Amino acid sequence: MDSSGDPADLITAPRPCGWVRSGERWDLWWNGRCVATIVPHASAGVRLWLETSTTVQAKVVAAANARQARRYAERWCAVRLCPQLRLRAAVARLLQPAPDAGGPPKPALTRVQRQQARRLAQAGAGEMGRIKQALALRTSTQARPRPMF
Incomplete structure (x- = not known):
């Protein structure tokens, strides 16, 4: 059949x-x-x-x-x-494609690709911390009144 x-x-x-x-x-x-x-x-x-x-x-x-x-x-x-x-x-x-169609399934990431993604995320988190510190420092120095002489 x-x-x-x-x-x-x-x-x-x-x-x-x-x-x-x-x-x-x-x-x-x-x-x-x-x-x-x-x-x-x-x-x-x-x-x-x-x-x-x-x-x-x-x-x-x-x-x-x-x-x-x-x-x-x-x-x-x-x-x-x-x-x-x-x-x-x-x-x-x-x-546009139907929401349930979604296209072909994506292949799983290889071990090397997972390591690269993890390292990139860690580096990005470190950079975000440094940027936030710099912005906090900048806003705190702008809040103080400057001398008038």
Whole structure:
């Protein structure tokens, strides 16, 4: 039996976000669903399907190339999905990775890297102590009244 349809795999698989390419097709994913799809078209260059929860029907648009279609889709979907934000902020939110996705896991630090990090932290703590002492000394000398002669 094929294990790709296993519900446990679906739960642990990262949710797509932003633009995802599969072959000739581009899909814009947001909040776990596809809101825009770009596919090549014989006469129009590319065809763009736009669909959000706020629209009743999907909108189909022709574009000269995939780059133009992506820019149009980002702005069209951002305005409808995040109406409370300005356009630039809405597009940024639409394209940012989901908080639970987080990207690939970071590899563990090696022993040498841990030693370097510890030494750097110790040196930084020593420098901060010297800076605080110098600032305290400076403020204490400024608080005393100067002689007037």
